[in-house]
Amino acid sequence: MAKKSAKKTAAKEAEPMKLFYIFYNKERWDNWIRRLEDASFEPAEGEEVSEGEQILYGFAEDLTLSVLKIIRLYQNGRLTKEEAIEKLNDVEVLVMTGLPEGRLEDLVGSLQLSLIVLFTACRKYLDGGFDTDIKTLVKKGKAIGDTNLDEALEIAANIGAAVIDGATCCAKYIKDDAENLSLFDDWLIEIETMSNAMKSLAKFDEEPGEAA
Numbered sequence: 001m002a003k004k005s006a007k008k009t010a011a012k013e014a015e016p017m018k019l020f021y022i023f024y025n026k027e028r029w030d031n032w033i034r035r036l037e038d039a040s041f042e043p044a045e046g047e048e049v050s051e052g053e054q055i056l057y058g059f060a061e062d063l064t065l066s067v068l069k070i071i072r073l074y075q076n077g078r079l080t081k082e083e084a085i086e087k088l089n090d091v092e093v094l095v096m097t098g099l100p101e102g103r104l105e106d107l108v109g110s111l112q113l114s115l116i117v118l119f120t121a122c123r124k125y126l127d128g129g130f131d132t133d134i135k136t137l138v139k140k141g142k143a144i145g146d147t148n149l150d151e152a153l154e155i156a157a158n159i160g161a162a163v164i165d166g167a168t169c170c171a172k173y174i175k176d177d178a179e180n181l182s183l184f185d186d187w188l189i190e191i192e193t194m195s196n197a198m199k200s201l202a203k204f205d206e207e208p209g210e211a212a
Contacts, residue, residue, distance in 0.1 A: 024066045024091045032059045033100055036107065052107075060111060064118055064190070065197045067091055071122055071164055072201045081126055088126075092119045110186075117187040118194060120153060121160025130161035137162075138173045138188070145182040156187035163195045170195065 036059070039052035067088065074084040096112055096119075099105045124130050131137060141155040163169050170188040175181055181189075 023070055023087055024094060026094060029094060036104055061193060063095060064193045067118055068197045068201060072204050076205050084126060088122055114186045114190045117156045117160055117190050120157040124157045125161040125164040131158045132162040132167055134159055134162060134167055134169050141184045145184055149183060152184045156184060160191045160194055163191055164198060
């Protein structure tokens with residue numbers, strides 16, 4: 001009996017403790033929206049990028065990093081697949097529901113469109129069975145462009161899942177001509193952000209009970 005009890009105790013201690021990590025919340029979202037509302041979108045003298053554009057890029061990076069922390073904790077065995085999907089859904093509802101009124105409506109709407117590939121790629125990674133031939137996928141996606149967005153998203157999500165799994169993409173495939181980008185090109189830019197985020201999370205492993 002003593003041996004059985006000791007085995008049960010050891011097994012219980014070996015189980016990963018539940019996390020109380022806050023991946024994203026409305027307060028964090030609203031803080032970014034307020035920063036955008038107060039920002040100027042006219043570049044200062046001698047600058048090519050405006051304050052607002054810099055904040056918008058930081059906003060996208062922050063969201064991407066927060067979402068991929070969920071995936072990283074799944075990779076580390078701290079979250080089950082079901083828990084990761086649940087947390088992913090929670091953040092997606094917050095990020096993809098509703099738009100601010102006024103001048104930010106189009107900006108945040110564009111951000112939401114680009115982030116569709118982040119959430120779709122994460123789910124594809126969690127489900128497994130994704131394609132990893134980046135070069136072929138990019139070529140196919142660029143050929144489709146905006147003519148079939150469902151198919152283009154499926155291809156981009158495969159690329160994103162491969163990047164989460166460790167593949168390299170997508171700097172060399174991103175167009176320099178910002179005026180003629182398709183939505184697929186926007187998704188490649190977001191996947192490049194995902195790639196950088198995964199590199200920065202290489203040693204990320206939150207302790208149980210830590211907050212964001």
